[in-house]
Amino acid sequence: MGMPSANATSETLKLCIFDLRRGQNEGQELDKILFFYPADLPFSTQLSVIGLSEGLITFTRIFSPEAACEVIEAEGHSHVFYEAEPDIWMVMVVEKNKDSEAIWRIDGLRSLLKELHSFFLMFTGSIRALLDKEPSGGLIRTHLYYFIMDYLSDFLSGKKLQLPNFRDSLKERGTVHMLTIGREAALEVQSLVKVLELCVGSSQCSSLIMYQDLLVSSTLSPEDTVNIFNYAVLRLSPRALSSGASSWSYLRKGNTAPGASGPMLPNSSSVLEVYYGSQENSVGGHSYNVLRPLKHGHWSRGNDGFLVTDSWEAEAGSLVHTCPTIWLHKTDERMYLCAYQHRSLTIIFLIPVASVLNADQEIPFVKQQIIENVALKIIKVEEKLSRGWGGENAYHVSGYRYLLVDDDRCISRASPPGKVTTLTKESLVALSRLREEVDLEKSRAKWDGLGHEKDLEVCIRAKNNAWVIARLTRGKELYMVLEKANETLLYASDAVEKFSDRYCNGAFSFD
């Protein structure tokens, strides 16, 4: 009872979004649910999950008004909370101990909720805004339903959702991965950016250039760069477009490209019906123009090199080739998103909607300009980058398994996943636990107002003789596993020092 295990496969994850401002009267509790996965759970169960969450949010606010409930750890489950918008909460419930892989890092899971919400903001705007637009909730529910199901489909491995666990300890969601380029190439890229801006003609145009799944350049704010970069890796990069290809990026999972999100959306219309079955007027996805930017297989490369999508078709209703739009986080500005791809190089540029009077004419014109004036330069840059590109293992450092995070710039670099898989489970779990500890220290420092001043060094020699290391300094983080290292602490410290000097400009070195 309470949380029945009617369907074993759907038990491993529950994900819900609810609005504390809704459904406060008895009998209207269903109203507060904006999203629930799995949708086929009985309402009593859904409400009991949300009831517990709501109760604990209220309870914890009594003594911790500045930060309400962040996590509930129970013997069998972890409940991860994220207040996405004021009074709008996302709660993820994951099962522990189901199998030996179910070892989670709470902040790792929360970063997934954050990413999901950032994407939603980018494409659709805030949940609250959609609720205000249509207080009955049908609109937001429909949007959230398709959006989240499309998002989750990336985590589908076989029939099961595979969430980031301890094996992902050397990854950091919500960051960008940079391509390291030489000075000459950097100058080329620089001039490409300049030419692009000239072509688009608008001073507020922003651009983002990627080589494969790595960022080459961005003129956007860090937050917006992270969002667009990660979206591009998921859906726009050459790998994402050639479905079936396995990606080595953490953002894409496994070999099985889900293609359409079939398995995730079993009976979508009926699921949506139940929420507002009482409201006869609008049922199912038909009466709403649902934006599904995360739906698989809806981007393709046109003959002119520009990427096209039909995901935005429905929005405007009739237009054949609507140019997708997104919201910028920093300026809250609506932008047209255009992407051009030449081999491994993807160029994304954003044009303020406000600056375009007639999109149907102006956008194609801009595209034409680019093809005429920039295409050659793009080819040149692509060639240059390809020549310097070291392949998937370019950032492998022999003997080290590492993750380097620059919090200020939202950048991370890590050992290639293929190399991380050589680590034993023991080492990875030890690292996951250490990162959990560091997460707590960081959050503590945040509440104490220390922020980035947190300075910490931890070197652990684990039971299996691996060195598991964390270093925090001035907003930079370094995590490392050394499995075949010497047994002395000094050796391990020395290894970190060398790494820091060689790859981090000495950021983690002591003088």
Add this chain to the structure above:
Amino acid sequence: MLSDSNSSSDDDQNPKPDATSIDQSLDAIENQLASISMSQSVSEFESESEHGIHEEETTELNHQDFRNGSLSEIDQLSLHNSVPEEVSRSEKDVDEPKASSSRLWTNAVEEEEVEAPSSPSSSGYAGERGSSSSASGILEVNNDGEIDAVRNDGEFDEVSDSQAPWVPGKRHGDEDDASISWRKRKKHFFVLSHSGKPIYSRSVIAAQLFLFHCSIGYGDEHKLAGFSATLQAIISFVENGGDRVKLVRAGKHQVIFLVKGPIYLVCISCTEEPYESLRGQLELLYGQMILILTKSVNRCFEKNPKFDMTPLLGGTDVVFSSLIHSFGWNPATFLHAYTCLPLAYATRQAAGAILQDVADSGVLFAILMCRHKVISLVGAQKASLHPDDMLLLSNFVMSSESFRTSESFSPICLPRYNPMAFLYAYVHYLDVETYLILLTTSSDAFYHLKDCRIRIETVLLKSNVLVEVQRSVVEGGMHVEDLPVDPASRSGTVSHLGQPRIPTGPPERFKEVFHGIGGPAGLWHFIYRSIYLDQYVASEFSSPISSLQQQKRLYRAYQKLYTSMHDKGVGPHKTQFRRDENYVMLCWVTQDFELYATFDPLADKALAIKICNRVCQWVKDVENEIFLLGASPFSW
């Protein structure tokens, strides 16, 4: 209430009655507090301080007097009333938005915490209820960070009430001193029954609970139960979902739940202590209850779910408050090991021999202790005593004033030995700090044990053991400053813990000379735990960590390090080096021992490692003096 309604939760008509009920009670709580927490005035701070909650800070100033025993209870009270005003002002600074200019200092002050619970009387609670029958107490921390529990009774309440008037009916709306006290303290413990009844309605714990309820605008016990009910509701809500709640985290706060049959224990803390440590503390709290009542108290709940345990625990609040206090200074609470008073091997042998003698005459355990440190202990064949049981037993004895004044014979239960049965403890203080505990299974052994005690006492006096004990107390344990620098020079004339005694001059002078900047290479402190002995030795605090706040912070750092090393899933790790803004810490876990060492944050890594090796050698060199070595069949 929750479990009942949840049983019908299949019904979609009324799908979430449980949560609503949580909400209702909590909404009320929240609304009240929201309005309360807006205003903070100086006078309220002062009135708070008058409630005498600031034990640690006050006592730091007063400990000398307490140790001399020169103060009457009234004097103590007046000290309480006069000193904390200063403290309260600094507290106020802390409560104000963080001033960036003095950030470091602010943080240091915030480290101070007052989790030693207030005396119920000083909170006005006992006075309000007119319950002079309930024993109440104040905890004091003396020089060595140890506890003297000062017992008091009804008169005290009156005095307290007259000096710090407390009007129950007044606490509503914008009254907020209690809510400040709630926030000022970093840790709160609650014990309740599975039906949501507060178990310590007259204890210190309940006083905190009560304070909390004052803070939310409730002043009477009826409403007090409401908060308990909320905690109970959370626990059973999760339980009904087929799970068991362990921890809730919110910002700096953690709420830790521990369910022990019909008894629920909850801790709300914003200290940095890890979950595992806090859970261990709840376990000890529960163990302390079992020590007083045995686990058979569960049967009472089986017969009557609404059973009220409170009367059974009457008068034991000081035991719990002293235990809670020890969570902030006694490493035994997380190391699960005990520590010995340093004594010459022969002296300890002499004590052990006479204890062994009585153990052979039908005594289950004979324990000779000085404060929380063991002088010697002996068990009957095959009987072994868990370090946690020793901690709880010594806490029970030391915190109860009655044991000090006369020989006593009291039923107690050792939770790790046999949680279901009572043993009988004969307790007698041989001097102010040294006491003998004889445990037996026989309820009519008093006169036999009395005879045993007389024999023991005679032998101890004759063999000068008690004098040696006093001397050891004065000299203290291992000082990091005394760490032998050159391992080759270990031989020669050494007496106390491997150090040559300075022949002349008073001990104060001696300390002055050596207490400068800690030990070699920036060594500040260490704890060495012998795994097969179940014992630990901690060095004395050196000057860089001389204040209580510094010691507590260090203690917390050790807790963290211990937890990190002993991770349930992947631990224990072998080595750990940790450096942050406060310390360099090194931990080394082997099959035989665990070493935790603290250095200056700027200490050199290579040198620190060398020093750790030397500490281990030093401990091995003096292990005859600092540990109780397997002379007895006590453990295995």
